[in-house]
Structures are given as C-alpha cells and as structure tokens.
Amino acid sequence: MTGRLVIVGAGQAGFALAAKLRLLKDDRPITLIGAEDVPPYQRPPLSKKYLLGEMEFDRLTFRQENWYAENQVDLKLSTHVEEIDRAARRVRMQDGSVLGYETLALATGSTPRALPAAIGGDLDGVFVVRDKRDADLLSGEMRAGRRLLIIGGGYIGLEAAAVARHLGVEVTLIEMADRILQRVAAKETADAMRAIHLRHGAVIREKTGLVRLIGEGGKVRGAELSDGSMIEVDFVIVGIGVMPNDRLAQESGLDVGNGVIVDEFGRTSDPSIFAMGDCAMLPWRGRRIRLESVQNAVDQAEAVAAVLAGGGEPYDPKPWFWSDQYDVKLQIAGFNLGYDETLVRPGMREGSLSIWYFREGEFIAVDAINDAKAYVTGKKMLETGIAPDKRLLADTAVDLKQLLS
Secondary structure: OOEEEEEEOOOOOHHHHHHHHHHHOOOOEEEEEEEOOOOOEEEEHHHHOOOOOOOOOOHHEEOOHHHHHOOEEEEEEOOOOEEOOOOEEEEEEEOOOEEOOOOOEOOOOEEOOOOOHHHOOOOOOOOOOOOOOHHHHHHHHOOOOEEEEEEEEOHHHHHHHHHHHHHEEEEEEOOOOOOOOOOOOOOOHHHHHHHHHOOOOOOEEEOEEEEEEEEOEEEEEEEEOOOEEEOOOOEEEEEEOEEEEHHHHHOOOEEEEEEOOOOOOOOOOEEEEEHHHHEEEEEEOOEEEOOOOOHHHHHHHHHHHHHHHOOOOOOOOOEEEEEOOOOOEEEEEOOOOOEEEEEEEEOOOOOEEEEEEOOOEEEEEEEEEHHHHHHEEEEHHHHHHOOHHHHHHOOOOOHHHHHHH
C-alpha cells in the first residue's frame, strides 16, 4: 500500500489511469475528481450517435457507478480543483476543502476556443461541442429546416456538419484558411471530404471568416462574413480548436508550454506529479507534441499506470485517429507533421482511397477514406518500421499485403 493518488479530471485519461492501476493489482487509495455530474464516459459519440439520438447516455459510461466503490476509487463529481499546493502535497477544492496526495495526476483535458463576446460569442444559440451538457443543449436546436452556421473546417466542424445534414438542418460551414483541414490533413484528403459534404447538401465557404454574429433579443440571428455577405442563422457551432487545460500546472509553477510538459514517463517537472492526455506536452522523435485523441489519452494513461505500479517503459506514442462523417469513415495512422510529399492510392471499391504521407522520403502517416485495408496496412508498417516501396504503393494492381513482406 502506498499513499493516495489524486487524479484531476474524470475523462478518458483519468478513468484509464485508475482502471489500469486496479488491473495491475495496485491497491493504493485513488480519488478521481470530475467537474461534471455524471460518471466518466466516452466523448466521441457525443457529437455523432448520441446527438443523432441513436445511442443512450448510459451506453457511453465506461463503468456502472458501483464499479468505483467496488474498486476503492473515490469518485468525486460536480467539483473541481482550484489550487495545487506542491509543498504541502495537497489540492484545494472549489468549496475550500483540501485533499492530500502522495502522487498527483493531471488529466484535465482541453477546452474549446470560444468566440469573443465582442463579436457575438456570448449570444444565446452559440455552441461548442465538448461534453454531455453541450450535446444536450445542441440537440434541442438540431431540427429539420433550421439554419446552422459552423465556424471552422477542422474535424469537429465537419463532423457536426454531417450530423446536422443527417437531421435535415441547413448547413453553412466557413473556414478562414485556404481550405478545410488545412492544419491537419493534405489537400487530397480535404478535397475528398469536401466533395462528400457538398454531395450531402452542405455549403462550404473557404477563405471566409467571421466578422461578427448579429443578435436580436440576446439570441443569434445572423452573421456578417469577411467577404461582405450577411447570412441568416438560427444557431452556431464554433469549432476553432482547443486549448490545453494547464492553468493549475502553470499557477503551481510546473513547466508548461502548449500544455503541461512531461517526460517520456509522463512525469512533470515535479516528480510527484504526472500529466497525460490532451493537456500534456510529451516528447516524440526529438520534438514536443500534444496529441488530441482518445487513443493517446488511454495509451499514455496506461503507460503512467505501469510506472506508478513499479514498472513501465518510456511511452512511445503510435498515433492513430478516426472521424465518422455520414457513411464515411476516415481512419488515420501516424502523424503527418512536417510532411513534404503525398501519394494517393485509389481503393478497391468506389469512393475509397488512401493518402500516404512522406517526410524526406520516410513514410510517416496514412489517411484512409472508407479503406480499412489501407489503414491496417499503413498502421502495421508504422509499428514495425517497414518502408513501403512507393512504386509498388502507387500500383493498384499490387495487393497491399505484398508491401508488408
């Protein structure tokens, strides 16, 4: 038995840390602190099946509530940590109470960027999509014939557009950059996804920003865009990126950058404090990155659990992601940071293709659009270090399995 572990944040990473420790037969006292009033749950389905009404919330929770008591995990909901006292090794809660720790884990996640109030960000009818409360509020707006403006052409915005169109909502999506997905994907992937959305009736306006939202009686009614046009809207979804929740770390004097800086074992600059998931800035191939994905939250948390349980190896992320839009599944293996070359390979069935990324000749990532075989093959190559022959990769007569030999 060792001293208490306090986990700040009851999302994917926080729950994964607690659950893995119990699987490893680590019996230290654990307190898991969450700001929401519901037990830890999966977030990705919130903006998809849950918002569509195809999945009840109880199917999203990781475990039934009795699991926490049975596994001696003290789950504290509807509360948050206001301050970390590193010298005394305790945290101060919002009600002023304090909780001591031997080890502290920050799994605080990230927060969607909001529109400034000066341009209408505080009007009723302006939403972000991050947690159950957001999805519940938004579900009341998603009705056929209503007019939705989506600000931001990243994955969050595109997924929201797909759900809205499925429900018969009129969708206009604006992206200030030259194209959608500019920060995260190649032009070829963006072109394919744009075509899919246009086919489903969404309006996509690139190189178009928001000047201001227009309100009436405190409710959003329209928008002035950077091209001088005005459009009428009934509600707005803001998808302009997220910020790591690193306030606690920063105010307590931990090293922070674009998130809480950790080493390859998840330790912060204070050896008794760890960080993981969306809030953590981790080392990867000679640089520091922050990975916003469920896969990383789970894998990094489980790697930290192994360290806390007395073993563990350096965490070496093997990134993978996915995005569901309409009947399209976009699967991504690897991290395309710094790519300088792409190769497009048509899939075996209509509408499927894959985009393969290279940096200085090295294969670093693949986007697979309705092409599970390309995704699985690319992921295996990245995990095993196989370098694909570009000539064979470009030849659709060559079975992808041959590239694994």
